[in-house]
Amino acid sequence: MATLSDWSDTELAERHALLTDAYAEIGRRNLQLDLTRGKPAADQLDLSNALDGILDSYILQDGTDVRNYGGILGIPEARALGGRLLDIEPAAVLAGGNSSLNLMYHFVNYRLESGPAGAPGWRTTASDPVRFICPVPGYDRHFTVCDHFDIGMVNVGFTADGPDMDAVEALVQADPSIKGMWCIPKYSNPTGHTYSDATVERFARLPKIAGPGFTIFWDNAYAVHTLTGQAAPLANLLKLARAAGTADNVVMFASTSKITFAGAGVAFLAASEANLNGFEDYLTASVIGFDKVNQLRHAKFLPDDAAIASLMQQHRALIAPKFELVEAKLQAALGDKGIATWTQPDGGYFVSLDVRPGLASEIVKLAADVGVKLTPAGATFPGGHDPNDENIRIAPTFPPLEDLSAALDVLVVCVELATATHQMGSRS
Amino acid sequence: MATLSDWSDTELAERHALLTDAYAEIGRRNLQLDLTRGKPAADQLDLSNALDGILDSYILQDGTDVRNYGGILGIPEARALGGRLLDIEPAAVLAGGNSSLNLMYHFVNYRLESGPAGAPGWRTTASDPVRFICPVPGYDRHFTVCDHFDIGMVNVGFTADGPDMDAVEALVQADPSIKGMWCIPKYSNPTGHTYSDATVERFARLPKIAGPGFTIFWDNAYAVHTLTGQAAPLANLLKLARAAGTADNVVMFASTSKITFAGAGVAFLAASEANLNGFEDYLTASVIGFDKVNQLRHAKFLPDDAAIASLMQQHRALIAPKFELVEAKLQAALGDKGIATWTQPDGGYFVSLDVRPGLASEIVKLAADVGVKLTPAGATFPGGHDPNDENIRIAPTFPPLEDLSAALDVLVVCVELATATHQMGSRS
Numbered sequence: 001m002a003t004l005s006d007w008s009d010t011e012l013a014e015r016h017a018l019l020t021d022a023y024a025e026i027g028r029r030n031l032q033l034d035l036t037r038g039k040p041a042a043d044q045l046d047l048s049n050a051l052d053g054i055l056d057s058y059i060l061q062d063g064t065d066v067r068n069y070g071g072i073l074g075i076p077e078a079r080a081l082g083g084r085l086l087d088i089e090p091a092a093v094l095a096g097g098n099s100s101l102n103l104m105y106h107f108v109n110y111r112l113e114s115g116p117a118g119a120p121g122w123r124t125t126a127s128d129p130v131r132f133i134c135p136v137p138g139y140d141r142h143f144t145v146c147d148h149f150d151i152g153m154v155n156v157g158f159t160a161d162g163p164d165m166d167a168v169e170a171l172v173q174a175d176p177s178i179k180g181m182w183c184i185p186k187y188s189n190p191t192g193h194t195y196s197d198a199t200v201e202r203f204a205r206l207p208k209i210a211g212p213g214f215t216i217f218w219d220n221a222y223a224v225h226t227l228t229g230q231a232a233p234l235a236n237l238l239k240l241a242r243a244a245g246t247a248d249n250v251v252m253f254a255s256t257s258k259i260t261f262a263g264a265g266v267a268f269l270a271a272s273e274a275n276l277n278g279f280e281d282y283l284t285a286s287v288i289g290f291d292k293v294n295q296l297r298h299a300k301f302l303p304d305d306a307a308i309a310s311l312m313q314q315h316r317a318l319i320a321p322k323f324e325l326v327e328a329k330l331q332a333a334l335g336d337k338g339i340a341t342w343t344q345p346d347g348g349y350f351v352s353l354d355v356r357p358g359l360a361s362e363i364v365k366l367a368a369d370v371g372v373k374l375t376p377a378g379a380t381f382p383g384g385h386d387p388n389d390e391n392i393r394i395a396p397t398f399p400p401l402e403d404l405s406a407a408l409d410v411l412v413v414c415v416e417l418a419t420a421t422h423q424m425g426s427r428s
Numbered sequence: 429m430a431t432l433s434d435w436s437d438t439e440l441a442e443r444h445a446l447l448t449d450a451y452a453e454i455g456r457r458n459l460q461l462d463l464t465r466g467k468p469a470a471d472q473l474d475l476s477n478a479l480d481g482i483l484d485s486y487i488l489q490d491g492t493d494v495r496n497y498g499g500i501l502g503i504p505e506a507r508a509l510g511g512r513l514l515d516i517e518p519a520a521v522l523a524g525g526n527s528s529l530n531l532m533y534h535f536v537n538y539r540l541e542s543g544p545a546g547a548p549g550w551r552t553t554a555s556d557p558v559r560f561i562c563p564v565p566g567y568d569r570h571f572t573v574c575d576h577f578d579i580g581m582v583n584v585g586f587t588a589d590g591p592d593m594d595a596v597e598a599l600v601q602a603d604p605s606i607k608g609m610w611c612i613p614k615y616s617n618p619t620g621h622t623y624s625d626a627t628v629e630r631f632a633r634l635p636k637i638a639g640p641g642f643t644i645f646w647d648n649a650y651a652v653h654t655l656t657g658q659a660a661p662l663a664n665l666l667k668l669a670r671a672a673g674t675a676d677n678v679v680m681f682a683s684t685s686k687i688t689f690a691g692a693g694v695a696f697l698a699a700s701e702a703n704l705n706g707f708e709d710y711l712t713a714s715v716i717g718f719d720k721v722n723q724l725r726h727a728k729f730l731p732d733d734a735a736i737a738s739l740m741q742q743h744r745a746l747i748a749p750k751f752e753l754v755e756a757k758l759q760a761a762l763g764d765k766g767i768a769t770w771t772q773p774d775g776g777y778f779v780s781l782d783v784r785p786g787l788a789s790e791i792v793k794l795a796a797d798v799g800v801k802l803t804p805a806g807a808t809f810p811g812g813h814d815p816n817d818e819n820i821r822i823a824p825t826f827p828p829l830e831d832l833s834a835a836l837d838v839l840v841v842c843v844e845l846a847t848a849t850h851q852m853g854s855r856s
Binding site for chain 1: 465467470473476477480481482483486494495496497498499525526527529530533553554569572573576685690691692712713714716717718719720721722725
């Protein structure tokens with residue numbers, strides 16, 4: 001079958017009628033399906049049920065009672081776990097609470113107000129403009145943090161190597177009010193990119209050509225989340241930044257949220273000593289200490305690289321079939337029609353689907369109207385605004401396989417129906 | 429024995445020589461004792477060790493999987509526990525993470541930026557002055573939150589009924605930039621006050637004579653922490669405020685920090701529906717959800733009032749003897765000398781010791797120099813500045829009884845030595 005653009009008017013009309021019937025039939029199924037968020041499924045969460053009841057002592061080797069107050073940087077055992085995820089020595093790691101997003105929010109606020117080793121904050125008066133570079137499509141909650149602090153956002157696109165570094169370098173050179181950049185360097189949300197070594201090296205040098213205080217927010221949320229069993233190699237930004245003399249301009253994040261319990265894991269931050277000290281001071285007003293008991297649970301549950309690898313292998317066994325189903329369904333229904341492209345990620349939690357420009361919102365609405373919730377069109381862009389209205393994020397992990405299958409069947413009909421409708425309209 | 433002021437010069441000189449010798453002897457003991465913070469002791473924490481391993485299911489009655497993301501207001505079961513501590517219906521309660529201080533910090537920031545039902549924040553421009561009333565002596569971490577946000581602090585003293593409400597009412601009437609007030613209404617830190625019904629009723633009406641947005645921060649940290657077995661009655665501010673039409677001007681806090689694990693408990697906030705909605709919106713930028721697994725652990729561990737009462741009775745058995753020891757030691761050494769007064773609290777975690785004006789810093793330093801750490805003099809006042817330099821907070825719960833005893837022996841020598849030295853100086 002040729003691509004849809006090559007069809008005759010008759011072929012197109014016949015196909016449109018078929019799709020309209022199919023869509024109407026779907027509407028009668030009273031579906032209630034949800035592909036919106038990157039949440040682990042219950043069977044994945046079950047893999048970590050041993051966390052509760054794992055503790056036989058609350059006293060650490062250094063004598064700390066994890067049940068009591070105090071210790072903002074976290075317990076040594078948990079900082080070591082964070083160091084394993086971020087490939088860095090434990091002394092550079094803060095082990096926090098159940099949310100890396102919360103650490104990112106506070107690190108942004110810390111840098112707005114102050115900086116490492118007495119460096120000034122980004123905003124010395126309330127009217128100082130502060131902007132972040134956001135690779136798009138990206139993670140909506142990063143953008144929400146910027147919105148909350150009235151931080152402007154500048155979009156850049158991707159190349160196969162990660163963010164378009166030519167564009168990034170030109171931006172930071174031209175505009176010293178650009179103070180930060182969000183990065184998900186491995187199995188990026190939602191595009192699945194893993195940044196190449198050359199890209200990471202350019203990131204390590206980037207602060208040298210940027211305005212003062214420019215900081216790279218390296219959200220390594222999917223550090224160990226391979227879907228192929230073969231971990232994608234990622235160069236270590238903090239180590240490269242140390243070599244380049246830019247370590248104060250880098251902060252890395254990770255968490256166990258998609259390793260153990262999504263809402264009850266441990267989050268980590270790694271930074272230079274000066275930033276770690278500055279951030280600890282900043283946190284003192286709001287934090288007496290994070291939950292050290294849960295930190296100890298996690299340190300006991302994931303005592304070494306082998307334990308992490310084994311657990312992630314079990315996750316992979318559960319979710320890789322879901323990603324395979326997405327690929328199979330999209331390929332079968334849309335593969336030869338030239339109306340959509342999508343990613344085949346090696347890891348992470350998402351498939352990024354690009355439809356014809358201008359149709360994403362309509363497709364999401366068509367799906368919603370027959371009971372299939374998709375992430376809102378535009379959610380993967382700052383301000384919820386996809387300038388091309390073409391990107392749809394698919395989050396296949398949470399629903400059971402049969403629900404995912406049913407939802408994908410609806411999605412492909414909606415994609416094709418919207419495209420055919422639009423094609424007919426453009427010809428008439 | 430007469431009070432020290434009545435002693436003859438000779439008596440004073442003899443006593444001073446004795447105290448100097450005693451102090452020198454203490455210095456040779458190489459003590460390392462700590463009365464600084466209100467932390468539970470290990471035997472108290474042991475009372476809640478059953479928290480780990482208490483879960484047999486992670487799925488709630490409403491179908492929520494507590495292991496997964498989401499739900500900023502907390503699980504219904506935990507909101508009910510917060511409601512029991514704060515004597516309010518669960519719908520008015522947010523169940524949070526491991527720190528009520530963190531909720532207070534964020535509620536202050538929420539009110540700086542915005543307000544309930546679209547009301548403006550306290551600070552529409554960065555230069556808007558915002559002040560809080562602080563009953564003194566009070567809790568240093570409350571003051572740190574104000575410092576962090578550049579909120580000015582105005583001290584008021586106490587009467588037997590709680591804060592000096594005549595002074596409070598005059599202040600809020602005179603100065604509309606006063607936007608908040610810290611209160612620890614039951615077994616106040618460090619003075620042990622429980623506010624009288626009349627005082628709480630005046631608080632409920634207070635917003636009517638204050639500037640717009642004035643908010644009472646009701647930190648009920650010691651809601652169930654009796655030392656006598658007889659709970660001090662405390663009127664319910666939020667309920668009275670509802671009746672007075674001031675519910676949007678009130679927020680109450682509690683936590684299990686000094687009930688279960690100090691650093692791994694659950695914190696609660698209760699507020700009007702409009703504030704709960706506004707605060708939830710505010711939190712959305714930084715919180716996906718608090719740790720619902722730990723919330724469920726706590727709900728199972730403390731399923732009803734009887735379970736809370738039974739646990740608090742076990743705490744009391746462990747810590748009441750420590751408070752009795754403080755009273756006995758202070759009374760024996762200082763009781764008849766007219767050089768210090770102190771509280772005999774019915775609950776809470778502190779004894780507040782007032783020495784002669786100008787001597788608190790010196791006494792704390794004397795004790796530190798022989799290995800006994802006390803809370804820094806002035807810590808119970810905004811800016812760390814006790815205008816009379818007379819208040820010392822004693823936190824007796826954490827050290828074992830024998831360490832507490834040794835530390836108190838040192839403290840009383842330091843109090844008397846500093847006073848005698850000063851008395852001799854003033855006569856010469």
